[in-house]
Amino acid sequence: MKKITFAIIAFFALLNVTAQIKEPVKWKTKVEKVSDNEFNLVINGTIEKDWHVYSQFTPDGGALPMYLTFQDQKGNYELIGKAKESPYKKHFNDVFGVDEYYFDNSVKVTQKVKVTNPKTTKIKLEFEYQACKEACINDKKNFVFDIPAIQVKEDVVATNTTLDTAKVVTDKVSAKTDEVKPVVSEEPAKVVETPKKEEKKGLWTIFFLAFLGGFAALLTPCVFPMIPMTVSFFTKQSKTKAEGKRNAIIYGISIILIYVVLGLAVTGIFGADALNALSTNVWFNVIFFVLLVVFATSFLGAFEIMLPNSWANKVDRQADRGGIVGILFMALALAIVSFSCTGPIVGTLLVESASKGGIAPIVGMLGFSSALALPFMLFAMFPGWMNSLPKSGGWLNTVKVSLGFLELALAFKFLSNADLVLQLHWFERETFLAIWIAIFGTWGIYLLGKITLPHDSPLSHISVGRLFMAILVLSFTFYMIPGLWGAPLKLISAFPPPETYSESPNGVGGSSVVSGEKLPDGAEIGPHKLVLFTDYDKGMAYAKEVKKPVLLDFTGHACVNCRKMENNVWSDERVLKILKDEVVLISLFADDKRPLPKNEQHISKSTGSEIETIGDKWTDLMITKYKTNTQPLYVLVDLDGNNLNAITPTTSYNPDVSLYENWLKQGISNFKK
Known part of the structure; x- marks a missing residue:
């Protein structure tokens, strides 16, 4: 009886242990014929509930992407383009600090191939992927695709028509194409616009930040003085108060339309989904870095980025036509004349929203233009409010310079992205933090009036508001300093490289030994x-x-x-x-x-x-x-x-x-x- 009981216990224990082997994805393969010698190799995966599988295009620094390694390719078949995927979803991983692309419920991967050797009847694929829930599984599958017999045609046969002796004219296939790395595809998979809370939150965040950017642009020397000029125009040119208010509303809507069209143009030129893929590309990150440094240098006073004066003159002449068309050209004139101040902000917003992909550039321009247009509409509708506006002065340039410091700090995020993708370790965590500490520290000293820049007015004293801003910036600077010694800096965890990507994992001055002794061997x-x-x-x-x-x-x-x-x-x-x-x-x-x-x-x-x-x-x-x-x-x-x-x-x-x-x-x- 004891033996039977022990056997039963052992049996159920074995079942319990064996059940721990997880296989949350069930895979099926098939071959679809495209032409006589071209085929689609299709891999379909059914994913268990709450599990997800990562795309081959998920950015470096996050989860493990999918790998496809085709075997015995040379002289037998060639890959046509990159492997295509069913639409994936996107989620920001705050642990790794990157966006991750993943599938849930199901996934489909399709690789088109051209068979160059009619004797090829099988194609072997080594397929690696990572699936995660509360735990993660790294799995490797070996798939074999059965290729239908190829109908040998006269134009590819050198001697006779028998399959065994046919000599097929083939292109040389490089052995380097055997492996498909998880790089951004020429035709990247589409991101599903799901109604998930975090994706909605992401777009609302972009809108809110862009809205703040619009208000910041409003407080620059190129835009702020134009408010009373515009209000004066509408109040004097309109025959009645109702007409003035109507024209002011049309003017504001025109401003919004101009910037939204710009967002549409960016999305249309690059493609809604391609923008996100470009954001993970090394060269685009480097280009974004250079672009933002140029914008920052302009805001700091080295030069002004201006559109040709002839553009402003032509648009200004069209504005004299009156009516709705004239008002539309007035709004366009505002965009052109104020470009030296708004251009860098718009450029930065487009770069940042482009890194999110989808309709983010449109949402960003909607937020920016709404903030920019709103004061023009309101002050034109209620001219009496003009008395509450502060007078123009040196404080406007202070706002502009402050934006320059912020632009410069953000630029180094893109340089860091490029370094992380290449794993060069040229721009590690300590270097990034040292640069940010220097930028924000210099900004704080500037706000205290200890540094002056080219377009600053003489300063006999600083205002209370400027003092409070200086305290805030310097406090943030001091907050970052312990990060050099390994502090996690949770407030800015998404910006610097991860703690593991560091010159010294133990922080500056940290010891690599324990209790003063050397590390054990290995x-x-x-x-x-x-x-x-x-x-x-x-x-x-x-x-x-x-x-x-x-x-x-x-x-x-x-x-x-x-x-x-x-x-x-x-x-x-x-x-x-x-x-x-x-x-x-x-x-x-x-x-x-x-x-x-x-x-x-x-x-x-x-x-x-x-x-x-x-x-x-x-x-x-x-x-x-x-x-x-x-x-x-x-x-x-x-x-x-x-x-x-x-x-x-x-x-x-x-x-x-x-x-x-x-x-x-x-x-x-x-x-x-």
Whole structure:
């Protein structure tokens, strides 16, 4: 009876363990014939609820993108364009600080190929992807597409018409096209405009920021003095008050139309979806950086960006025609004459909204023009309000210069993006913060009147408002300084490079040693200055030397919940003390793409998959020994690799600090027995 009971328990335990192997995506493939020798290779994926799969176009620095690697391509077939995807969704990941493109429910990937060898009957594809929910899975599939027999035509046969002896005229195919990297496609997938709250919030954020930009433009020397001139024109030229108010409303609407048309033009020229793809391109980020530096230099007073005077003269003559057409040309004249002040702001808004893709440039121009037009309409409708306006003066140039400092700071965000994509490490976190500290510090000193620029008026004293602004800017400057020593700076977390992309992961002046001693052989500094190993054998050897239990951390560079555990759970003082003093930490990255030495590459006995990379090796260890393939995964083991937690041998993503702490303490207690 005991044997039967034990067998039943063991059976259900096995079922429970086996159930941990996650396969949240079911894949099916098919071949669609396009012409005699062209075919679409189609991969359809059905995704379980609440899981999502990342696109091959998701930007670097975030989740792991999809990879397609076609095999035996040379001399057999060639790829036509990039692999196309069904519409993906977009979401800003505040952990990685980038937009991520992903699919939920289903995904379709289509690669068009041209068969150049009629003997080709099969095409092999190695398909890698990442799926995430509370945990992440990096999976690799090997698909084989059966190609229908090609009808050999006379124009491609050199001798006779038999399939075996036909000599097909082919183009030379470069071996370099064998692998499709996750770069921006020439025809990128479309972003689904979903009614998600965060996407609506994103457009509302753009509108609000653009609206503020419009008010800022209003308070510049090129625009503000034009308010009384415009109001005077409408009050004097209109025969009745009602006509004056009507003309003022038409004038305001005309201003809005002009800038919205500009947003439409930008979207139309580049394409609503292509704008987002361009924003992740290295060269466009560099161009945006240069453009914003030019705008900032103009605002600081080095020169003025102006449209040709002939344009303003021609438009001004058209404005004399009167009527609705004349009013429309008056609005256009305002846009041209004030371009030296509004141009850099409009350019910056278009650059920033273009990086969001979709209709963001149109929404941005709607917000900007609404703020710009509103005062002209209101003061023309209610001329008595003019008495409450402050007089023009040197303060207008102060606003313009302040905008120049903001433009300059924003420019370096785009330079940082380019460096992150290329992983050059030329513009790391400390460098970025040092530049921002210098920019905002100089701005604060300028506001205190200690620095003057070309178009500034003589300053005998500063106003209370200017003093408060200086205090605010300098406070922000001082806030950023601890970031050089590793402070997280949560207020601006989306702007500087991540803490891991740093000259020194421990901060400026931080030590890479623990308690004054050198790091053990094979160890390195990880999150929160924890000493960790990334090699299983070296970590186990060190654990035996110091006689401490081992915490196996199966993680991933592109695993967002792994970062959340490190940021929110490992950072807790109770957990951090245990990780520092009572265990040896071994972090094994399941998405490490570095190749294994040839003599270590093999076929997995558990899954039958090819183990070619370091990540493959650790994934296979997870599946073979712990019957799971999800990250993060935490396992406490003794010096012989045996589990220390009998009831719950492993744990995964769980933001409850107390539960994680108790799990660690239970395993350590068992080790000490």
